[in-house]
Amino acid sequence: MTEKLPEAEQIKQQSDYLRGTILQGLQDRATGALPDNDTKLTKFHGSYQQDDRDVRDERRRQKLEPLYQFMVRLRLPGGVLSSRQWLGLDRIADECANSTLRLTTRQTFQFHGIFKEKMQTFMAMVNELGLDTRGACGDVNRNVISNVNPELSHLHREIHELSQAISDRLRWRSGAYGEVWLGEERVAALGEEEEPFYGYKYLPRKFKIALAVPPENDCDVFANDIGLIAIVEDGRIEGFNVVVGGGMGLTYGDPGTYPRLATMAGYVPKSRIVDACQAICAIQRDFGCRTNRAHARFKYTIDDYGMDWFRERFAEYHGRGFEPARSFSLTSNGDRFGWVEGEDGKQHLTLLIPTGRVADTEAGGPIRAGLRKIAENHDGDFRITCNQNLVIAGVSPEHKPKIDALVAEYGLDAGHRRTPLRQHSMACVALPTCGLAMAESERFLPGFIDRIERLMAEEGLEPDAINIRITGCPNGCARPYLGEIALTGKAVGKYNLYLGADFSGQRMNRLYRENIDVDTILDTLRPLFRAYGEQRQAGEHFGDFLVRSGVVEAERTPAMLHKAMK
The missing domain is CATH 3.30.413.10 (Sulfite Reductase Hemoprotein, domain 1)
Structure with a gap:
């Protein structure tokens, strides 16, 4: 049976729960690359092997191998981090990467230019900040994204807690992460107990979840495998309309591949939404296509079997079915720049970060230096938006003049320096x-x-x-x-x-x-x-x-x- 599966499925199933030979490959200094099979596995650990294509031809002429390096993403559900974590990541950018940070459309950080000999140091430094990269890429649930909602602080707190809970529930569990990157010893060969949810097959393809709070759709909720649209009554989140089967990719020349907006499935109360997400992910785990990787996303599972079938499976896996969807209205999906006062009296400043690139450049100005200085003086948190921008959140009224002064000093853009x-x-x-x-x-x-x-x-x-x-x-x-x-x-x-x-x-x-x-x-x-x-x-x-x-x-x-x- 294994011979009939695509290579990617075979690699997963034979990987010893994502260990492969990654550790041995990291220790091989004869090349800047990892073995090909292991590059498929490092995606589950949040990393893609790449090379600098600007110098590829020149290195070929010099009979050198490509300038191999790694891109690494963090798992950062809801896109929230502290000033201490920001400063730590800023330091990592210099010590291990190419001195830039990049904010992604999945509400997290992406680091570039990490050479193989720096990978374990990078991961250890990230771990020291209380963060990880587990599942930021690969055939598992990816970073859970959510509305940043600076005005209604209590709703943002609820949404962020749920994004963390969903991410933690669907995080892969294997000891491979600690063994490869953090020097931990393998305890025992646990078999299926090592991955009680994913098993040795993991998912057929990547899986994405987003949470939106109407009327804002800043996370493009319909573009995700699961979209959760909050139903707010009397100022509280009562539950979520659940939409399923969204996804953005296609393959040129293959009409069997296509982007798709998620379809309304129904309503689930807030108390059951984490379990509901696990049930839906399990349906894709068990029924998603594993023989054709181009057909393996959840959107194709939904189209192959239909929504009636899906609702039946959901009731079976979850123990109860969907309730009828509630009414909602979404009006925009951009960010609101400048200062907003939250209901708790704290101030929140949304800054435009062009293409999400946090760097000091002649063209863009000292963005990274400015944000570092803000982090040194900020007593709240940072929130990455799904549009690659940044919220300086939870600013005390007495600290607002200091943040304004730093924004002006470093030429940062609070929405007035660039056009709509x-x-x-x-x-x-x-x-x-x-x-x-x-x-x-x-x-x-x-x-x-x-x-x-x-x-x-x-x-x-x-x-x-x-x-x-x-x-x-x-x-x-x-x-x-x-x-x-x-x-x-x-x-x-x-x-x-x-x-x-x-x-x-x-x-x-x-x-x-x-x-x-x-x-x-x-x-x-x-x-x-x-x-x-x-x-x-x-x-x-x-x-x-x-x-x-x-x-x-x-x-x-x-x-x-x-x-x-x-």
């Missing part, structure tokens, strides 16, 4: 480190926005809040299929252009033009901007205008994400 268009743009890392990237994304976005703003000005438009998403490939890390305007990389300098999502993350876009260069993209957008300026209704967003005016249809099918209109 830039505030609502997002990009994945892509080149030079991501091995999947086909085109630029993070490095491309600033210049692209410059050209979009010039184009809009030429057509008499203000640089409005249009949701722009760019990724270097079709896998969807920056959730491009929810952008009013979105680009996915096809080749260096070439992109697919997607149009027509809504502004609140409840309607996907569709493929409009395929494999075109930037000049063609701008030429395509020019008449659409002109029509938008002339015909838009009061308060109408760009994506809604494109649907109302018939530029793109309101309907979305998998084929529309693969077949261009023109």
